[in-house]
Amino acid sequence: MTTTFKVKFWEIKRREGRKRPYPVRWLTDKVEHSEWYAAKALAVSRLSDLTRAARNGEPFDIESGLPVGELRRRNSLSFLEFAQSYMDLKWSDAAATTRASTVEALATAAASFVRDGAGRPEVVELRGVLVRTLLPPTTRDRDVSGSDLEVIDWLRRNSRPLYDLTDSVAVRAVLDALAAKLDGKAAAASVYQRKRAVLFNLLSYAVERELIPDNPLSRIKRKVSKVVDQVDPRVVANPRQVEQLLTAVTYVGKRNKDRGAHLAAFFAVGYYAAARPAEGLGLREDDCTLPDSGWGALALRESRPAAGKRWTDLGEVHDRRGLKHRARKEVRIVPIPPVLVRILRDHLERYGVGPDGRLFRSPNGGVVSSSTYYRVWDDARQYALAPPQTASPLAGRPYDLRHAAVSLWLNGGVPATEVAERAGHSVEVLLKVYAKCVDGQRETVNTTIEGLYTDR
Known part of the structure; x- marks a missing residue:
């Protein structure tokens, strides 16, 4: 490093036609340096830093033009x-x-x-x-x-x-x-x-x-493909198809401790309560209001997403966290129809709960792995759907049960504010994500447009 105390600064003058029109220019010995800024205030601040270093008697590196102290800071941190x-x-x-x-x-x-x-x-x-x-x-x-x-x-x-x-x-x-x-x-x-x-x-x-x-x-601008964040309507199953799928789940794994039957209620929670799979995994008995008749409710309060032992605080595969996009202890109350009340009551009567009160658990009492419930779901699709449907995206993932529920509610005329509250979305995100799945008004709109042509 060759240094000098001979430093000269120029006045900041705007240069038209440049994206960054304000230059900070100076000489170290006889080597010229410049830095360009979009705003004059930034340029003035930078010039002030450099002149302060010169006034304080700090040597400047001739090649880079920087005060030695600044150059060392820049080079010291990788x-x-x-x-x-x-x-x-x-x-x-x-x-x-x-x-x-x-x-x-x-x-x-x-x-x-x-x-x-x-x-x-x-x-x-x-x-x-x-x-x-x-x-x-x-x-x-x-x-x-x-x-x-x-x-x-x-x-x-x-x-x-x-x-x-x-x-x-x-x-x-x-x-x-x-x-x-x-x-x-x-x-x-x-x-x-x-x-x-x-x-x-x-x-x-x-x-x-x-x-x-x-x-x-x-x-820095870099062209990339557009990210599609809307639900593909092809994945949305209708109520009859979902009913067939939920029935088929009970036939999966008959020789393997009834793994399908044990998870039937888990999948039903995804459909009838529009719960995310990770929210269903965290569901406990005291989160459920299950009356003898009529509607009940779920108090969704915990999510158990699979993350890997390396990333969780307790070294568990599944993280322990609050609901998505909500404060850690915030609860989302979701009313549930009588059909889900009956399914959950039957599940509790048949399988009980784990030591921590969770409804759904692995054979050793842990959190059900995503690979397990995905295998059960894949087998259920083979039982319930025709070969062309099995090869299609229709209900391809357990998460698609949530999409089926939200799409059904929206197309059935349930106010978007109520759907958003139950699904745990903002109204804006809800309408954006499910824009392609809302088709309940298409026939009416088509009739109106047809009339515009025939009435003339």
């Missing part, structure tokens, strides 16, 4: 180190599934944002140690194998400085990595957007800590 500090910040308050998806996104970015040093490991090896060891705060102190130690050591030495992401070319390279799978094929648009959102939040945190001047993703 992307890996900052990603670890970001995970430390987010870990305790994040749901287990959020922890997993955040680590996955940062591992993809960190594995690509490295120097081309000698002995560079394969990307799959870099991502592996990042996910298993380096990024989760709970695994960094664990013993690792010799091969992993070599990869970790290389990554720590070759992770590029965080500040390098202020360069547009570098940012685009990382975004390209987020948009690709390990085999080089394009990742799903939803996967890319989720990973990009994680990177955006990490860089916003870097701006907050004054490690970079702005979030570079705000000025």
